[in-house]
Amino acid sequence: MPFEDKKKSRVTLLDVARRANVSRATASLVIRKSPLVGTETRARVEEAMRELGYVYNMGAARLRAERSxxxxxxxxxxxxxxxxxxxxxxxxxxxxxxxxxxxxxxxxxxxxxxxxxxxxxxxxxxxxxxxxxxxxxxxxxxxxxxxxxxxxxxxxxxxxxxxxxxxDYAAGMRQAVDYLASLGHRTIAFAVHGPIHSAYRERVEGFCDAMQSRGLDPNMIVRLPNQIGEIADAAHLLFSEGKQPTAVICFNDVIALGLSAGLYDRGLKVGENFSLIGFDDVTDAEAMRPRLTSVSTAxxxxxxxxxxxxxxxxxxxxxxxxxxxxxxxxxxxxxxxxxxxxx
Amino acid sequence: MPFEDKKKSRVTLLDVARRANVSRATASLVIRKSPLVGTETRARVEEAMRELGYVYNMGAARLRAERSxxxxxxxxxxxxxxxxxxxxxxxxxxxxxxxxxxxxxxxxxxxxxxxxxxxxxxxxxxxxxxxxxxxxxxxxxxxxxxxxxxxxxxxxxxxxxxxxxxxDYAAGMRQAVDYLASLGHRTIAFAVHGPIHSAYRERVEGFCDAMQSRGLDPNMIVRLPNQIGEIADAAHLLFSEGKQPTAVICFNDVIALGLSAGLYDRGLKVGENFSLIGFDDVTDAEAMRPRLTSVSTAxxxxxxxxxxxxxxxxxxxxxxxxxxxxxxxxxxxxxxxxxxxxx
DNA sequence: CTTCGCGTTTAGATCGATCTAAAAGCTTTT
DNA sequence: AAAAGCTTTTAGATCGATCTAAACGCGAAG
The missing domain is CATH 3.40.50.2300 (Response regulator)
Structure with missing residues (x-):
């Protein structure tokens, strides 16, 4: 660290300019890497900046230049x-x-x-x-x-x-449905939660379209709690009203993680006598047991x-x-x- | 939205002042909620601000006031x-x-x-x-x-x-060790990963101190991969060199999640014939099976x-x-x- | 009537950069 | 030698707020 004036207020472009024997304008051109300025001058200014410990003041620049x-x-x-x-x-x-x-x-x-x-x-x-x-x-x-x-x-x-x-959430849903269908599943639930927004609707519609185009019933949409800790205990909702899904697609991996636990609690073996697909493929998917099959949205x-x-x-x-x-x-x-x- | 001048450049404090028939300075006092300005004047200025759709320019203010x-x-x-x-x-x-x-x-x-x-x-x-x-x-x-x-x-x-x-990481470690000791465990491993920094050292030292003060061997510190997907497959490291820990404390919940999977893969039943404690208590802890006992750092x-x-x-x-x-x-x-x- | 005090308002300088338009150097033409 | 054409440098205005110090209006005190 070269000698600095600590007690004095911040060092400004004008200080740099004076030290390098140029004008404020020239110094300004140097920081902005303008090609206009001569090689020798540029070097002198840069040297002065280093010596004084100059830091660019974005705030001042923004005021004039209208870019922050x-x-x-x-x-x-x-x-x-x-x-x-x-x-x-x-x-x-x-x-x-x-x-x-x-x-x-x-x-x-x-x-x-x-x-x-x-x-x-x-x-x-x-x-x-x-x-x-x-x-x-x-x-x-x-x-x-x-x-x-x-x-x-x-x-x-x-x-x-x-x-x-x-x-492409809808396409992701189709991939999930197609995969489960290829494994023979015909009664597939869709587990959702959270606020309703376009991404929510796209997934729901994607699910329904994919199911219908295969002649399957798209009406098993089950709403679960938002709190992660409560999801597991709500797993029974999948089987309410006498429905018997053999697989469930989850709105996201948070639900998948919760349901994986909830299904385990009910004695179901995920990956063997029940199938589960997550959505988003966050890092945890790899660490779950069984490892979670998931639609990656990156x-x-x-x-x-x-x-x-x-x-x-x-x-x-x-x-x-x-x-x-x-x-x-x-x-x-x-x-x-x-x-x-x-x- | 009242009528605005869209094509013109941004509306400034001076515009507001003019519209309210006061000076720039007075208008400035109004935005800053100074008690100096009269009630009637304040109302007039605020009205003008609303009519013109004025937005405060933090950048300009910062330049003068030295606060961003x-x-x-x-x-x-x-x-x-x-x-x-x-x-x-x-x-x-x-x-x-x-x-x-x-x-x-x-x-x-x-x-x-x-x-x-x-x-x-x-x-x-x-x-x-x-x-x-x-x-x-x-x-x-x-x-x-x-x-x-x-x-x-x-x-x-x-x-x-x-x-x-x-x-207080060290105290957290002590809590973990004390709890395991109260359950009868005497051979306890500590699973770590990641870069070395003060929080890392505090945890390691906390672990060692807690173990030593109970007359237990603190040398079973096992280093695992950083990538979450690789942790499970590294679970065997816990039992290398003929060691036989009955419990493991994890540096964080990421490791705990990985090891939980890895131990499961090896046929060990966490919570029954092997004990596992996490650190940080992130939201996933509740959703794991078995539910993860963890030191909460909030x-x-x-x-x-x-x-x-x-x-x-x-x-x-x-x-x-x-x-x-x-x-x-x-x-x-x-x-x-x-x-x-x-x- | 002048002076003082108090609450309110204001003109003008200021923050630290950028921008414009013009000047200063320098070489090359005419 | 002057003009033209470059490249390089610069003075001065400018962005939109804040701050300082002074002025203003007005009623009370001297």
Whole structure:
């Protein structure tokens, strides 16, 4: 560390300029790596910056240049590992573009979502990636674009006119149904929970379509508690009203984990006399016993896609809205088996 | 939405002032809720703000006022649900203080940590909460405080002279060892993985101390792979070199989940003829079968504590460093049992 | 009538960068 | 030698708020 003036206030571009015997303007060109400035001068300025321990003041720059190098990210729930992975994918891409992520949690509540969106505007983010809270109106998103704030919706699609990154949930459901059908299952339940939003509806519709196109009854949709600890004890709901499913597809891996436990408690052997398919394929799937067969939606990839969509839109705000929907992959492990002959 | 000038550039405080027939200065006092301004005037200004759809420009304010209402958070790994919960606790407290979180991922690499810390400084954060990457030198943290940047270390303690929020890992280990000992276990392994840092050392030392103070051999420390999928297949390492532990304490719940599967694969019945204790007590613990007994470190609480420490320091930068160490709780479920008589 | 005090309002400088348009150097033409 | 054409550098205005110190209006005190 070379000698610095600690007691004095922060060192500014003007200080650097003086030390290097150039003007403020020239120094500014150097930091921004403009090709205009001469090689020798550039070296002198960079040397001065190092000597003085200069740090760029983004805030001042943003005021003039109208770019904050900042991206807002709004998610409905941070504690869910799925969103954590999503966030990780977003952060990686945004970071490598030299920008930073401003994070906010909407708690899946539209009022809080309004709040944090206002805050993001005040902080002057260059754009926003939002997983819209359940119940979000298209008007909310249109409002944002009318503010000229670049926007990407992720995971949940509210408006056709706004960029979207997600996964092909319906196709994923079809993969799950097809796989179970190929094993001989004909009575298949669908276990759901959580708030109702587009991703929810896509999965439900995907399930129903896939079942119907095979002539199977799509009406065994069972709603389970949201709390992970309560799911296991609700496993009996699968068999209420005299239904006898031989397999269940889960809305996500959290449910699959809970039901796996609940079915075990009831003496059923998952993968032998009962089949279970998860959705999302989070890291735990591999560590469960039996290993969970799950439809992989690759949250990190979705996050990265969303971030790239936003970066593209930043460079061209007028480009028409795009959808980036990545393919799901059925990851077959051990939690499904052929239908038991006896049943 | 009242009539706005969409095509024109953003509406500024001066516009508001003009509309309300006051000066820029008065309008400024109104937004900042100063008691100086008259009731009637305040109402008129607020009305004008509403009519024009004014949004506060934090960037401009920060430049003058030297406060950005922004807090940097640096974590080593976002995909780990433990850090996601930690982040959630931080975000909630920071948000309710009217500030926002700027997020960065160090990937547990000191070079990247340097990078992102620089970026945070450039963005003018008011303070930083950092879970230091493995191998972080105390000098790194001291450097930050010399920059007059309020700082809190979370989960991992590098320097005594900097605020710290964490959990009493050593006490947690003692709880685990005591519990197993009370069930009659005498040969207890400790399964670890991951990078070496203060939290790692605290747990190892806590384990060794607790074992020794009961006259038990503390040398059965077994290192497992970092990848969750590989942990199960490494369960045999517990029994290498002819050792015959009857119980294992895990460094975290990720290992516990993996080992639970691996032990199952080897035909051992966890909770009956083998005992398993996790550490952290993440949400999955409840959903495992058998339900995982785990030492709860309450990541959300730690995060909230860290955020509060930072807010306190923001208001009083000279206050001496504090440590907020929250108590662990042994959450007893089903994965431990009395030592098998036959053994 | 002037002075003082008090609550309210304001003009003008300021924060630290960027941007524009023009100037200063330098070489090459005419 | 002057003009033209480069490349490189610069002065000064500017972004939108905050801060300081002074002014203003008005009733009470001297």
């Amino acid at each position: 190098h900042t991206v807002g990210v709004i998610v409905p729930n941070l504690t869910n590992p799925f969103f954590a992975e999503l966030l990780s994918g977003i952060e990686a891409v945004i970071d490598s573009a030299g920008m930073v992520v401003i994070l906010a949690n909407s708690g899946d509540l539209v009022e809080r979502q309004d709040m944090v969106m206002r805050r993001m505007r005040e902080h002057g983010v260059d754009g926003v990636i939002v997983c819209p809270a359940a119940g979000t109106e298209p008007a909310f998103l249109h409002q944002i674009t009318e503010w000229d704030l670049p926007l990407v919706q992720v995971l949940r699609q509210i408006s056709e006119e706004v960029d979207y990154a997600g996964s 949250p990190v990839t979705i996050g990265a896609n969303a971030a790239r969509l936003l970066l593209d839109r930043l460079t061209d705000p007028l480009r028409p809205a795009r959808r980036v929907v990545n393919e799901t992959i059925l990851h077959i492990r051990q939690s499904c088996g052929p239908i038991a002959i006896s049943a | 209402h922004t807090v940097g958070v640096i974590v080593p790994n976002l995909t780990n649900p433990f850090f996601a919960e930690l982040l959630s606790g931080i975000e909630a407290v920071i948000d309710s203080a009217g500030m926002v979180v700027i997020l960065a991922n160090s990937g547990d690499l000191v070079e990247r940590q340097d990078m992102v810390m620089r970026r945070m400084r450039e963005h003018g954060v008011d303070g930083v909460i950092v879970c230091p990457a493995a191998g972080t030198e105390p000098a790194f943290l001291h450097q930050i405080t010399e920059w007059d940047l309020p700082l809190v270390q979370v989960l991992r303690q590098i320097s005594e002279e900097v605020d710290y929020a964490g959990s 990541p959300v609480t730690i995060g909230a504590n860290a955020a509060r420490l930072l807010l306190d320091r923001l208001t009083d930068p000279l206050r001496p460093a504090r440590r907020v160490v929250n108590e662990t709780i042994l959450h007893i479920r089903q994965s431990c049992g009395p030592i098998a008589i036959s053994a």
